[in-house]
Amino acid sequence: MLDFIAIDFETANSYRGSPCSVGLVRVRDGQVVDERHWLIRPPIGADWFDGWNTSIHGITADMVADAPRWSEILPHIVSFIGDDVVVAHNAAFDTGVIRYACAVDNIEWPELKFLCTLVLARRALSLPSYRLPFVAESLGYELEAHHDALADARAVVEIVRRLTQTQHTADIGGLAESVGVALGTMGRGIYKGSVATGGGSGRAFTPIEVNSDADPEGYLYGRVVVFTGALLSMTRDMARQECARLGATPEENTTKRTNVLVVGDINPAVLRPGSSLTGKARRAFELQDKGQEIEVMTEDDFLRCLDGNTLDGVEVLLRTDRSAVDAAGASAAVTREDSTAARSEAKPVKPPRPLRREPIPTDQVCSVEGCDAVAAFKTRTKPTWCSAHVAEIQLTGGLRALESFTHPDDWQLTECVACGVEAHYRFAYTLDKNQYSEPTCRACYWRNWAAEGRRLQGEWAYLTPVSFEEARAHAEANGFDYLGPLTAPSYGGDPHLTRCRRCGKISADRLGDIGFGCTCQPRG
Structure with a gap:
């Protein structure tokens, strides 16, 4: 029997424990039988509204002024869920909302079993994007009101129903097993994410070969990355392989080489003075205190780096100044802007790399069949094109070059043929967008x-x-x-x-x- 509860939260600000809306849908034997939608006043101390969040979901402080607080609404949510498996798209976020809001109000986490459709989609489908509207549309369902909590929960229902059909399974457990995804659990301070099992232990470490052709402008390129805490979206080994794909070097332990620590699901409360930390996190903080520059990055931030560093709002990083964390845990976060400023003050700033470099002559020919023209750039394993075909590819992406081409990873000033805006883009970026018939012009x-x-x-x-x-x-x-x-x-x-x-x-x-x-x- 396909029985489950779909859930979606919207938050008032960049702190995860600031729920302002929740949508819930109950499914019995594959059919929707009940729904709930509540506005919520976030917990005291996490109840401010960021303009960015409001611009996304449309909810304001005035709209929730008479709504129940989180501590009042939580029992109703738990009652509606009952013993069902909870399903969410990016369950790491939605279950995180519950855990972090409970931490602010000093409430024990409810006991839940849950499944993540984001992880399911990554395992079952091959898509250029795994955002909720894109996954839903790929399965034939149009999400018409994205970021309305109830509409998003309904979309989760449709994703589950349609994946169950394509995977020829009859229930939630069978669907998860068919694509190699584990059900997550939480309660009594214990959390285990809904992650891809990979057919074996999440601790496996397959051989790593760092991608020498990775984009040098990528946020993780050339950095040494260590993981600590439970990752919610993938196994450790999968995360290491993703690092290598982006040109980063994943390592097992925090050392003097480390400059990024990705923290899995760790409650901000554990960063209070005197609290227990994982060994890797403790070592990272010790090295920071000695002057080593280590960025502490959340898993959400890491996932955005994997998607090309396309960020959807104010990003939150764990504060490395543990003494500043208050009792609510809300100030355990700072923006990337603060983190970048702090790192910039630590040592003299090197000048930026030039946007362009001198073109390197080559005797290679254009990769377009039948074209014997000399290529515009050298390459070892990837295709290359002559200047005429480079311009043709750019025009397909909606751009007209305003300066000469030098290299696919260089920034070239262009003009959008549709709107006329002049901006710098990399040819490699246009190639990527052309794959999905998406104009380059931002x-x-x-x-x-x-x-x-x-x-x-x-x-x-x-x-x-x-x-x-x-x-x-x-x-x-x-x-x-x-x-x-x-x-x-x-x-x-x-x-x-x-x-x-x-x-x-x-x-x-x-x-x-x-x-x-x-x-x-x-x-x-």
Whole structure:
């Protein structure tokens, strides 16, 4: 029998324990039999509303002013779930909302069994993106109100139902087993994630070969990465292999070589003074105290790095200054902006790598069949193209080059043939976007993305314009010259044009992405 509960949370701010809405759907024998949707006042101490979050889901502080607090609504959620398996898309996030909100209110975690459709989809489907709307659409279901908690929970139901059909299984346990995913459990302070089993122990360590052709602009490229705590989305070995794919070197233990520590599911409360830490985390903090630069990264942040460092909002990192963590655990987080600034002050900043390099002559010929022209760049294993075919590929992606081509990983000033915005893009990026028939221009992309989001939100859309002064101050605070908004009026989620003061790169980005600084910023 296909019986389960689908769940989705929305949060008021970047702290995971700030639930402001929850959607629940009960399924019996594959059919929806009951639904619940509640607005929630987040726990005291985590109840502020970020404009970015509101622009995504449309919920404001005024809307939840008379709603029950988390401590009041939790018993109703638990009662609705009963003994069912809970299913969520990115269950690490939704179960994290429960655990972190309970930590703020000093409430014991409820006992739950759960399954993650994000992990299921990664195992069962081959897709360019595993975000909820994309997975749902790939299975024939259109999610019309993404970030409405009940609509998202309904989409989870459809994903489960359709995966069960494609996998020829009859229940939740059978579906999980058919693609090699474990059910997760939580309760009484113990947490075990819903992860891919890989057909064996998550502690296995297969041989690692670091990808020599990885993008050197990638956030993890060239860094030494260590994992501690339970990963919720994949096994340790899978995570190490993903690191190697991005050009990072995964290692077992924290050493003087380490400069990234990925922390799995660890409650912020364990970072309070005097609390027990994992050996790797303790060693990392000891090395930090001695001046070694180690970035402590959450698993969510790590997953975004795997997806090309495309971030959907203010990213949260564990604070390395443990003495600053308060009793609620909410201040166990800082933004990447704070972390980057702290690392930048630690040692003299090296000048940024130039956007372009001198082209290297080659006797290779273009990889296009029938073309005998000399290639525009050298390559060992990948295809190469002549200048004419490079321009043709760029035009397919909607760009016209404004300066000569040098290398696929170099930044080239271009003009969008659709909107005319001039910005720097890498040819390698255009190749990637062309695979999915997606225009390269981020000005066009984010304009459409924001407009579609407002359309789906309808009357709940956040329509307070961002002033020129506010946008300029935000850009300048993060190391950019502000070149202006790319929409009029400019709302949250709309793109803005900036120029990095360090490297000179011109980009079209949302304000949330501008807050992460340029990719040329120093990293530990």
